Amino acid sequence: MSTTALPADFLQAIAEGFPADFLTREPGELLEYGRDWTRVYTPAPSAVALPRSTDEVSRLMALCHKHRVAVVPSGGRTGYAAGAVAAKGELVLSLKRMTRLGPVDLLGNTVRVQAGAITEAVHHHCAEHGLTWPVDFASKGSSTVGGNIATNAGGVKVIRYGLTRQWVLGLQVVTATGEVLELNGALEKNNTGTDLRQLFIGSEGTLGVVTEATLKLTPLPGKQDVFLFAVPDVAAVLRLFRDARQQPSFLISAYEFFTDRCLARLQRHRKVRSPFEAPSGCYVLLEAEAKDSAALEAWLGSLFERGLVTDGTLAQGVQQAQELWSLREGISESLAATGLPHKNDISLPVAALEAFCGELESVFAARYPGWEICLFGHIGDGNLHVNIMKPDAMEKAEFLAHTRQADPTMFGLVKKHGGSISAEHGIGLLKKDYLGYSRSPAELELMRALKRVMDPQGILNPGKVLDV
Amino acid sequence: MSTTALPADFLQAIAEGFPADFLTREPGELLEYGRDWTRVYTPAPSAVALPRSTDEVSRLMALCHKHRVAVVPSGGRTGYAAGAVAAKGELVLSLKRMTRLGPVDLLGNTVRVQAGAITEAVHHHCAEHGLTWPVDFASKGSSTVGGNIATNAGGVKVIRYGLTRQWVLGLQVVTATGEVLELNGALEKNNTGTDLRQLFIGSEGTLGVVTEATLKLTPLPGKQDVFLFAVPDVAAVLRLFRDARQQPSFLISAYEFFTDRCLARLQRHRKVRSPFEAPSGCYVLLEAEAKDSAALEAWLGSLFERGLVTDGTLAQGVQQAQELWSLREGISESLAATGLPHKNDISLPVAALEAFCGELESVFAARYPGWEICLFGHIGDGNLHVNIMKPDAMEKAEFLAHTRQADPTMFGLVKKHGGSISAEHGIGLLKKDYLGYSRSPAELELMRALKRVMDPQGILNPGKVLDV
Numbered sequence: 001m002s003t004t005a006l007p008a009d010f011l012q013a014i015a016e017g018f019p020a021d022f023l024t025r026e027p028g029e030l031l032e033y034g035r036d037w038t039r040v041y042t043p044a045p046s047a048v049a050l051p052r053s054t055d056e057v058s059r060l061m062a063l064c065h066k067h068r069v070a071v072v073p074s075g076g077r078t079g080y081a082a083g084a085v086a087a088k089g090e091l092v093l094s095l096k097r098m099t100r101l102g103p104v105d106l107l108g109n110t111v112r113v114q115a116g117a118i119t120e121a122v123h124h125h126c127a128e129h130g131l132t133w134p135v136d137f138a139s140k141g142s143s144t145v146g147g148n149i150a151t152n153a154g155g156v157k158v159i160r161y162g163l164t165r166q167w168v169l170g171l172q173v174v175t176a177t178g179e180v181l182e183l184n185g186a187l188e189k190n191n192t193g194t195d196l197r198q199l200f201i202g203s204e205g206t207l208g209v210v211t212e213a214t215l216k217l218t219p220l221p222g223k224q225d226v227f228l229f230a231v232p233d234v235a236a237v238l239r240l241f242r243d244a245r246q247q248p249s250f251l252i253s254a255y256e257f258f259t260d261r262c263l264a265r266l267q268r269h270r271k272v273r274s275p276f277e278a279p280s281g282c283y284v285l286l287e288a289e290a291k292d293s294a295a296l297e298a299w300l301g302s303l304f305e306r307g308l309v310t311d312g313t314l315a316q317g318v319q320q321a322q323e324l325w326s327l328r329e330g331i332s333e334s335l336a337a338t339g340l341p342h343k344n345d346i347s348l349p350v351a352a353l354e355a356f357c358g359e360l361e362s363v364f365a366a367r368y369p370g371w372e373i374c375l376f377g378h379i380g381d382g383n384l385h386v387n388i389m390k391p392d393a394m395e396k397a398e399f400l401a402h403t404r405q406a407d408p409t410m411f412g413l414v415k416k417h418g419g420s421i422s423a424e425h426g427i428g429l430l431k432k433d434y435l436g437y438s439r440s441p442a443e444l445e446l447m448r449a450l451k452r453v454m455d456p457q458g459i460l461n462p463g464k465v466l467d468v
Numbered sequence: 469m470s471t472t473a474l475p476a477d478f479l480q481a482i483a484e485g486f487p488a489d490f491l492t493r494e495p496g497e498l499l500e501y502g503r504d505w506t507r508v509y510t511p512a513p514s515a516v517a518l519p520r521s522t523d524e525v526s527r528l529m530a531l532c533h534k535h536r537v538a539v540v541p542s543g544g545r546t547g548y549a550a551g552a553v554a555a556k557g558e559l560v561l562s563l564k565r566m567t568r569l570g571p572v573d574l575l576g577n578t579v580r581v582q583a584g585a586i587t588e589a590v591h592h593h594c595a596e597h598g599l600t601w602p603v604d605f606a607s608k609g610s611s612t613v614g615g616n617i618a619t620n621a622g623g624v625k626v627i628r629y630g631l632t633r634q635w636v637l638g639l640q641v642v643t644a645t646g647e648v649l650e651l652n653g654a655l656e657k658n659n660t661g662t663d664l665r666q667l668f669i670g671s672e673g674t675l676g677v678v679t680e681a682t683l684k685l686t687p688l689p690g691k692q693d694v695f696l697f698a699v700p701d702v703a704a705v706l707r708l709f710r711d712a713r714q715q716p717s718f719l720i721s722a723y724e725f726f727t728d729r730c731l732a733r734l735q736r737h738r739k740v741r742s743p744f745e746a747p748s749g750c751y752v753l754l755e756a757e758a759k760d761s762a763a764l765e766a767w768l769g770s771l772f773e774r775g776l777v778t779d780g781t782l783a784q785g786v787q788q789a790q791e792l793w794s795l796r797e798g799i800s801e802s803l804a805a806t807g808l809p810h811k812n813d814i815s816l817p818v819a820a821l822e823a824f825c826g827e828l829e830s831v832f833a834a835r836y837p838g839w840e841i842c843l844f845g846h847i848g849d850g851n852l853h854v855n856i857m858k859p860d861a862m863e864k865a866e867f868l869a870h871t872r873q874a875d876p877t878m879f880g881l882v883k884k885h886g887g888s889i890s891a892e893h894g895i896g897l898l899k900k901d902y903l904g905y906s907r908s909p910a911e912l913e914l915m916r917a918l919k920r921v922m923d924p925q926g927i928l929n930p931g932k933v934l935d936v
Binding site: 166 | 576631633650654657660662666690706713714817846889895899907911921
């Protein structure tokens with residue numbers, strides 16, 4: 001369902017039961033809170049609610065349920081799938097005032113925080129105690145804990161630490177009817193029937209509103225070494241990965257890759273020099289924590305003679321490490337600054353990556369000759385960011401018409417190789433029509449049935465992920 | 469629902485559509501397959517089905533759904549909660565013939581196996597390649613992959629590796645209606661709506677039948693050091709834990725504890741000597757993988773002068789390590805051999821353990837003076853195995869009557885401290901009546917609603933975990 005104007009009796013109940021600044025309908029705020037980092041849909045929320053407590057969220061949801069008001073839960077709005085977009089007159093429920101960080105429990109290695117807490121604020125809060133919440137990615141300065149949980153956020157450290165799901169011990173959720181669920185407390189082990197936490201993690205706000213969480217923490221990692229390697233192609237990226245993964249002398253903290261096309265656009269945009277004399281087909285950024293420095297050095301020394309890399313550089317100190325990382329992290333911005341990328345965030349079984357990339361190149365070369373595909377991503381997790389660049393001579397409208405046809409082609413390849421059409425970004429509105437490439441009819445039916453159980457009026461982020 | 473005899477038309481359909489040895493009703497096998505490691509309920513299955521393939525499981529479930537035949541999915545039957553007991557004429561669906569182990573994928577670090585594969589067989593299969601599936605506990609020689617998944621098994625390595633949930637990439641499940649779901653393939657990242665895998669992990673066979681899984685593997689750990697420390701009490705166990713956890717020089721692979729009462733019974737039963745001259749209130753077994761051996765040694769050297777331990781010993785070599793481990797792993801057997809233990813498997817937030825243990829002792833001392841409580845467990849995960857021993861002079865019947873009264877008292881304390889009445893063993897039949905101590909009415913209502921969605925006829929492990 002969707003509403004274009006809020007019912008008068010709903011507004012009256014809000015006015016009577018909540019602080020005067022609880023709801024805003026100021027146009028600039030409607031625009032700001034009505035969208036995320038996608039720029040496809042026109043924001044059009046009816047209002048923005050800004051609760052300060054779980055109790056306010058609970059009472060608000062009970063009212064929305066009663067008056068059938070559609071709600072878009074809202075965190076840092078850094079998503080790329082339009083999961084937090086309010087384009088149909090929904091009420092935005094922003095958690096931005098709920099940013100409390102509880103004391104760090106140094107025996108259990110946990111911390112209780114409100115859902116609106118900024119990811120990086122949690123990092124700073126815990127780092128004082130030598131601990132971290134290892135959910136880490138480029139938007140950590142504005143993404144929120146609640147948003148991370150609602151999208152089961154990934155990022156650059158997944159290969160070492162896993163997804164957000166792994167780092168949430170307890171979850172406080174407000175349901176579509178306003179019920180407050182306290183799930184799992186601060187327990188590592190709790191084998192007492194269905195683990196309801198798991199339903200809400202990654203639900204993109206369609207099953208409940210995350211209001212607080214008890215986060216599991218881990219010691220800050222030790223000294224990290226950062227390497228950049230040049231290799232000829234994706235097959236070589238994977239050969240090196242397999243070899244690196246088998247080394248007992250270090251832990252892999254990140255294994256990222258990008259192609260020469262990505263580097264070329266980064267160089268054009270940022271005016272940086274490549275660390276290597278000769279260009280190469282692919283580059284690998286490896287971040288590793290040594291367990292045995294001598295053995296790690298020996299492994300590095302062996303890479304050339306074993307033909308696993310054609311060139312390589314080790315960052316000397318923190319600044320050089322940041323420079324190498326900026327080659328990887330500056331890509332997304334550089335693609336947007338030097339052209340118009342059509343972005344997809346997909347994943348494959350690691351073992352299927354080489355075949356997939358080969359087929360992708362040849363299918364596109366045949367159908368769209370001369371188009372530039374820029375590949376990069378968290379390849380150690382099977383996660384590829386595929387960026388199809390608009391040819392300079394082509395009109396934007398024509399390009400978008402082509403990409404609408406190209407997406408199903410690529411998703412068909414993804415399906416063929418057992419992959420996912422959305423590795424990290426979620427489905428939201430943007431990929432809803434393609435969900436069938438990654439989920440079977442029986443799965444979709446079950447997902448719809450679960451949604452009907454959790455949200456009988458269909459008021460929680462309606463139209464996101466799937467239609468019920 | 470339950471059936472005491474199988475419908476004739478169901479039996480005819482089985483006879484026509486399945487091999488001759490698909491179903492057994494041999495009395496010895498009914499007894500064997502009708503129970504797990506609990507000895508509380510009398511096994512009374514109507515028959516045992518022994519499929520060889522997912523297709524057979526699927527066709528069987530479709531028939532059971534049609535004829536409303538209650539089914540108890542069955543793995544290694546090593547559970548302690550009667551989750552795999554068939555006491556009401558159910559059909560046991562044993563996965564024991566489905567033991568196939570696929571090739572190890574050395575690029576993705578995964579392996580596909582059938583649900584009936586024995587845990588230890590998976591370990592051996594992967595160890596050849598330097599990899600392991602780090603789900604590990606005493607019953608690994610008979611527990612199955614499917615059973616581990618259905619109970620989200622824990623064990624002695626959870627502190628390092630987490631629960632079974634973390635090590636399942638793909639899941640093949642047959643639903644109550646016979647539908648085959650292929651969930652998540654072999655993907656690390658797949659953000660495409662509700663992660664249905666998570667519903668089945670830990671569901672104790674009430675939501676679907678796990679038939680195959682793609683397991684996530686990790687490199688075999690490096691050399692492990694095993695230490696046994698003597699400390700005065702639970703507070704000291706936790707002080708040492710907090711200190712150990714903050715050391716960057718080693719990874720904790722296990723942090724187990726037991727009290728002097730456990731050791732005394734172990735010494736009586738196994739005729740072993742304590743490694744220490746003087747008795748102590750509590751003992752800690754620490755297994756650690758050094759990242760910096762010199763720093764680990766320095767830490768060990770500091771423990772006495774800092775008052776963190778009163779005595780300690782390091783295993784010299786594999787045999788001594790096994791001897792120290794046998795002190796911990798022999799406890800359960802020794803308690804049963806030297807008396808009648810009433811067992812509970814609970815968990816608390818680590819930060820609440822000290823207060824909980826103190827209250828438990830004082831409540832029991834006041835109400836049941838002279839009773840012996842033997843505590844041991846995976847204390848680094850907040851997991852306590854509480855064993856109340858029958859006083860020698862008391863009749864068994866009187867003791868059991870007392871423990872029926874004692875359980876709610878203890879569960880009340882567990883609830884007060886935010887704990888779980890079942891850390892690892894699950895709920896099954898044994899703890900069903902107490903589920904409300906760990907789950908709220910709203911959670912129970914939601915769990916029932918999910919069960920109705922997944923199993924509309926109520927034929928999957930009926931009466932286990934909760935009544936619908």
